Amino acid sequence: MKKVLALSAAMLMASASIATAAQCTNDTWKKVMSRGKMVVGVKADYKPWGFRDESGNLVGMEIDMAKAAADAMGVEVELVPVQSSNRMQFLEQGKIDLMIATMSDRPDRRKIVGIVQPNYYTSGTNVMSPKALGLTKWEDLRDKPVCGKQGAFYNKIVTERYGAKVIAFTGNAEAKQALRDKKCIAWVYDDSSIGSDLSSGNWDDFEMPLSSEDDNPWGLAVPLAEKDCVFGNFMSGLSYNWLQNGQLIEWEKKWGIKATSFLADKKERFKDWLDK
Amino acid sequence: MSARGIPGIARPATTDLPVLLPIDPVKASGPDPYLLTRWLANIPLWVPALLALVVGLWPLAAQAAFTTGDAFSTLYRWLWFLTTKGFLFNVLISFFAMAIGTVLGAVLGLAQISLNPGVRMAAKFITQTFRNSPWLVLLYIVLLAFPFEIVIGDLIIPVPDWMKAVIGLSLPIMANIAEIVRGAVQSVPTAQWEASESLAFTRTQTLWRIILPQCFKRMIPPWMNWYAILTMATPLCSLLGVEELLTLTRQAMESAGNQPELLVPFYGFALLIFFAYCYPIARLTVRLERRFAVKL
Numbered sequence: 001m002k003k004v005l006a007l008s009a010a011m012l013m014a015s016a017s018i019a020t021a022a023q024c025t026n027d028t029w030k031k032v033m034s035r036g037k038m039v040v041g042v043k044a045d046y047k048p049w050g051f052r053d054e055s056g057n058l059v060g061m062e063i064d065m066a067k068a069a070a071d072a073m074g075v076e077v078e079l080v081p082v083q084s085s086n087r088m089q090f091l092e093q094g095k096i097d098l099m100i101a102t103m104s105d106r107p108d109r110r111k112i113v114g115i116v117q118p119n120y121y122t123s124g125t126n127v128m129s130p131k132a133l134g135l136t137k138w139e140d141l142r143d144k145p146v147c148g149k150q151g152a153f154y155n156k157i158v159t160e161r162y163g164a165k166v167i168a169f170t171g172n173a174e175a176k177q178a179l180r181d182k183k184c185i186a187w188v189y190d191d192s193s194i195g196s197d198l199s200s201g202n203w204d205d206f207e208m209p210l211s212s213e214d215d216n217p218w219g220l221a222v223p224l225a226e227k228d229c230v231f232g233n234f235m236s237g238l239s240y241n242w243l244q245n246g247q248l249i250e251w252e253k254k255w256g257i258k259a260t261s262f263l264a265d266k267k268e269r270f271k272d273w274l275d276k
Numbered sequence: 277m278s279a280r281g282i283p284g285i286a287r288p289a290t291t292d293l294p295v296l297l298p299i300d301p302v303k304a305s306g307p308d309p310y311l312l313t314r315w316l317a318n319i320p321l322w323v324p325a326l327l328a329l330v331v332g333l334w335p336l337a338a339q340a341a342f343t344t345g346d347a348f349s350t351l352y353r354w355l356w357f358l359t360t361k362g363f364l365f366n367v368l369i370s371f372f373a374m375a376i377g378t379v380l381g382a383v384l385g386l387a388q389i390s391l392n393p394g395v396r397m398a399a400k401f402i403t404q405t406f407r408n409s410p411w412l413v414l415l416y417i418v419l420l421a422f423p424f425e426i427v428i429g430d431l432i433i434p435v436p437d438w439m440k441a442v443i444g445l446s447l448p449i450m451a452n453i454a455e456i457v458r459g460a461v462q463s464v465p466t467a468q469w470e471a472s473e474s475l476a477f478t479r480t481q482t483l484w485r486i487i488l489p490q491c492f493k494r495m496i497p498p499w500m501n502w503y504a505i506l507t508m509a510t511p512l513c514s515l516l517g518v519e520e521l522l523t524l525t526r527q528a529m530e531s532a533g534n535q536p537e538l539l540v541p542f543y544g545f546a547l548l549i550f551f552a553y554c555y556p557i558a559r560l561t562v563r564l565e566r567r568f569a570v571k572l
Contacts, residue, residue: 005400047531052531053526081527082518152439170515173529177536202535 024229028097032231040066041096044081045171048255049102059243061255062100063241065120065220071100072238084151088112097187098165098222098235104153105219114227115219116235120248122262124212125154128179128194130204135209139164143168147175147184154214157187172185179206195258209219217262310565313501313509316551317558324551328544347537351545354528362521363549369442369520370507376446377506378499381453389459393478399454406451411444412512418444418517438520441513449506455497460491504557508518508550521546 032038036225042062043050050060058079082090082101090096093112104123105115107133129135148155150168158164167184169175170194176197179187187194191212197203220239222231242248243266252259308314387399406414419440428432464487472482514522525546529538 009305044527045528052357054357054531055363056524072327073461080521081517086517090551093424132360167419173526173539177539180536195536197439198486199454200533256372 023225026230028226028228029229029231029234031073032073032097037078038057038066038073038098039071039080039096041082041090041101042066042098043083043101045083046102048257050081059122060119061251061257062102063183064100064101064251064254067186068242068247069100069235069238073234088174088221091221094223097231098220100220103218103221104216106153109221111206111230112224113221114222114224114232114241116227116232117219118236118239118243118266119217119219120242122215122260123190123192123214123218124214125157125188125195126191126208126210127186128197128206128208130209131205137184138210138213140178143188144186145184147178147187149175149189152189154188164188192258192260194258199258240270241266245272246270249274277438300516309498310487310501310561313504313558313561316504316554317554317562319551324548324555329470347535348542350528350532350538351541354532355543355545357514358521358524358545361519362524363553365438365518365520366507366510366550367439367447367553369513369518370503372439372442373449373510374506375504376442377449377502378453378486380450382534382563384450384454385457385461386483388454389461405455406447407455407510409448411448411509412515415441415444415512415516418447437516437518438513441510441516441518441520443504445509445513452502453499455571456495456502459498461487461494462496463494464490468471485544494568497561497568500557500564504554504561507539507554507557509548511550521549 007014026047029236042058042060044052044058046060048060049062053059058081063079066079067077071175080090080096082096082099084101084103087096087101087103088109091099099113102121103109103115106121109115127135127141135141138158139162141158141162143163144162144165146158146166148158148166148168150170152168155166155168166188167178169178171202172189172193175187175189178184191208194208198206213260220235226232243263246267247264247266248261252263283379356512384403387395388403390396390399411572419437422435422437422440422443461483468486468490469482474487476487510520511522514526517523523541529535529542532538
């Protein structure tokens with residue numbers, strides 16, 4: 001009896017190890033290594049995480065992350081501008097190997113792409129609206145026109161939860177112009193972005209009156225098949241290090257992003273137990 | 277004036293004899309295939325100049341720290357990048373889409389007048405399908421359905437987005453060029469066919485040596501008309517994220533802080549540069565149309 005048990009256990013283990021081996025083909029990792037170049041999908045329209053400088057080069061906090069990741073792997077980096085609407089398809093198709101594109105980590109998205117833990121940033125949903133309106137709660141948006149940006153997941157949330165009538169624009173400039181033209185009573189977007197707008201001094205008659213909702217961590221993503229394999233584990237470790245050694249906080253400072261408690265908390269939590 | 281009017285002046289002339297007709301620039305009869313080109317060509321040059329001036333003197337929308345002056349100096353700094361990396365791509369896309377569309381369209385147009393009913397029907401079906409599909413739908417299908425790279429053994433051929441946009445845009449152009457070819461061949465008087473048949477030319481010989489040379493001249497204006505339309509349609513690709521003028525304009529505005537004051541200068545610049553490119557084409561098209569008009 002013992003023999004049978006041992007045999008079946010051995011067989012089970014063997015089959016399990018075969019199954020793991022079969023799961024991890026590490027195609028993307030091998031491809032990156034063999035051609036010596038990693039293609040990273042980044043934003044080109046999300047200042048200061050990913051945008052263009054005046055000579056057209058892509059720069060920003062996430063571009064620094066992409067370059068650091070490629071450096072750590074010892075390969076060149078190629079940046080491909082992606083949009084909210086096509087970034088996950090690009091990763092699925094293999095057009096990009098890695099995606100660092102201000103993507104909120106949502107349960108439905110985890111089924112499509114391999115979102116790597118730990119998360120590297122966070123943002124919540126809030127609105128910018130004229131001070132004169134004196135909005136105080138999200139319910140004030142009911143049945144009112146609200147400007148938004150196409151492709152943002154919270155457009156649906158404010159519609160369903162608060163009955164707001166969202167008018168989605170292709171660009172932020174258009175949406176903000178519509179807000180100034182009084183075509184809508186508020187502009188729903190990421191709180192960090194609205195915060196930097198308000199501090200620019202061009203929006204003195206406007207405020208961010210509500211409490212941020214759906215505080216949602218951002219995740220970088222590898223192809224789903226690579227998530228628990230070499231590439232996914234590598235990026236996991238790298239993200240952990242960035243949080244632990246304060247690299248992300250440094251980048252945040254470098255790009256003039258309002259400091260978030262998220263990164264400070266993570267740094268504290270992952271602190272080396274030998275450091276006193 | 278009498279109730280019946282004078283034929284040819286007060287009312288349309290009615291005759292089935294071949295007569296010399298005056299060119300009808302407004303095309304009172306039937307829809308005008310040159311509508312867009314004619315509209316463009318009819319814009320006097322001072323209109324965009326005035327527009328540019330109005331844009332330059334755009335009153336301040338709000339008491340903002342970011343002024344229109346700032347917006348223009350921002351545009352000025354981006355001008356070179358937008359033109360060389362953005363607009364040249366629009367021209368490139370239109371150029372290749374036109375080249376592919378013309379070659380395929382010529383084949384399809386000739387297939388439409390084939391004596392083989394199977395070929396004729398198939399060509400007609402393809403033409404009507406692509407002529408009547410929205411351009412954006414065709415673009416979406418091509419961009420999303422085509423692979424981003426083609427792997428043949430060890431050889432990897434990358435297919436960049438703009439190349440897929442070229443393919444997507446060349447499909448409706450192909451169908452419209454096919455109609456131009458078919459129309460041009462049919463506009464040649466049947467007497468030409470009969471005469472060449474009496475001289476024992478084969479059908480292929482008739483087509484290549486007698487009919488098509490006569491068609492060529494009269495196909496130039498509608499061909500240029502479609503080129504102008506195509507060029508003005510290339511910003512459609514921006515909806516799909518292809519890196520062309522409008523996509524980069526949006527990214528430039530984002531980079532400059534997304535101030536609403538940027539909208540008019542940046543989009544105004546896009547408008548002017550497209551006008552500057554398409555306007556001479558439209559003027560020349562209308563002139564050639566006049567010269568090559570079929571007066572029969």
